[in-house]
Amino acid sequence: MAEVVVQHSRAARTTRARKGGSLHNALRRKSTVAFFLTLPLILLIALLVLYPALYSVHLSTLNKSMQKFVGFGNFTFLFKRETFWMVVKQSCIFAITAVIFKALIGFIVAHFVHNIPAKGQRKWRGMLLVPWVIPPAMSTLAWLWLFDPSYSAFNYTLSFFGIGPIPWLGDAAWARFSVILVNVWYGAPFFMIMYLAALKSVPDQLYEAAAIDGANWWQRIWYVTLPMMRNIIAITTLFSLIVTFANFDIVRILTSGGPLDQTQIFATYAFRVGIESSDIPLGASVSLFMVPILAVAAIFILRDVSKRGNEA
């Protein structure tokens, strides 16, 4: 997208420059004006994003009282802790499973919405996007109440089918399932909306051509829909991977990492260590472990976004 922008403005400048005269003054002032227009943005990014990010690297090399340099001491300490490896494992399980299910459900639901007559689509889309609109901290409270050990409305309903009370948040395996379920509930509508927009942009002629060639529904999806949507699927999935990996609200409210830190992920563990136990350097070290994964995802997104910009 950025490249397109640059090309536009370059073209604009050459045409304007040819007109000369009073425009020339405006052009000369342009870079000064541009500088002042972007100055608040640059300051914000430099002071409140870039600086803290680098500062957190510095913090991670200090001891708990932040007076002594310990080098990689915090990292070697974490490597020796079993809890930390559990956090790494759980973060990966949580993020990957949740993103796969969000993407799948989003894809399927987008198809169903796309299938029905156009005049009803708005209503369904509106209903299905509600989980995305409610602040996650609020909706997770509703889930917490649905999962309540003694008054669980789910268990009440399931008891009619002879399924015994499920310890939704009490048992490690079920707690892992529950946090993923809530995350999928919250994130799937986003995929649905993105895929729906992408589906609408696939030209009908392609499906007609496929139908004439005798393609069945599966072949239509595999050879027409998926290739046409490849880029948007990649961007959406990578975005979601970043956000799911860095998720805090849902796990914090639902389980606070429990039982016995079994559902702790990077963000909640960093909060527990860095803020609640006030070992800021150790917390910074924990959160820095997210960087490699986020960086890889960011690089791929950037590639896909600029590709998408060039297509448009």
Place this chain on the structure above:
Amino acid sequence: MSTVAIDKAGPRRNVKYGSMSRDRAWALRWSYFFLVLFAIFSLTPPLYMLITSLKTSAEISAATNPWWVFHPTLANYVELLTSNQFLRFFWNSAMVSIVVVIVTMVISIPAAFALARMKFWGSATLATGVFLTYLVPDSLLFIPLFKVFATVQEWTGIPLLNRWYVLLFIYPTLTVPFCTWIMIGYFASIPKELDEAAIIDGASWLQTLTRIFIPVALPGLIAATIFAFTVSWAQFLYPLVFTTSVDQFVLPVGITTTLIKGDVFNWGQIMSGALLGAAPPLIIYAFLMDYYIAGLTAGATKG
């Protein structure tokens, strides 16, 4: 070759058309069936919030059907809306969100204009940088930011920690990159002829921005505003880290920490509080759904 193909397709055509329309009817029925299932899945938690919020504590702890309200009451809402504490949370949330929206717009509209229309040294890099900043999650920055603000407070003596207004500095790190990014997109889609004509008529850059770009890109502006508001309203991690006393809490933190305390969970009140907290974004969404979705798909929001 083509004649052969036509011959082959000829006799089968009627049958195929019949089966296709029958297929389509079934596909439609299945679509509705699954859409109903997914809608139930999506709407169960918010509906259950509403159901619980209308119950008394006695009814909640009774072993009756949890999906039905036998004695509806508004007592939970009345109690919350007359409690100074809850109104304080609401007020803090509203103040933070509104100021952050204004700050975000003041920063991101001029920046997006400059990045979309004025090529200057490093503008392409800065545009990419804005996008990358948008990908930096809050859970990566909360610890260093906490330490940074603690240090600033120590040096200057200005109380920053445990004050709701510290959030005014922090939330823009979440809202500004995204809003700038989608505004660049909207501004870049405006035909160059429009601003060229304005420049020829003697308009300054600022006049071009206020008289042409802002009115023309108004839908994008509304989408960005909605985004900034919902993000600030829903933010949970930063206020949890930066505020500790009850009178400085914003809604999400206030509800989760003051209403859930000890062993006694007053679920009726928690659910009414959560529903009231969810109301402003839901109301905006109900009225401005199309802008909401436009913003979502324009910038590929977080999900």
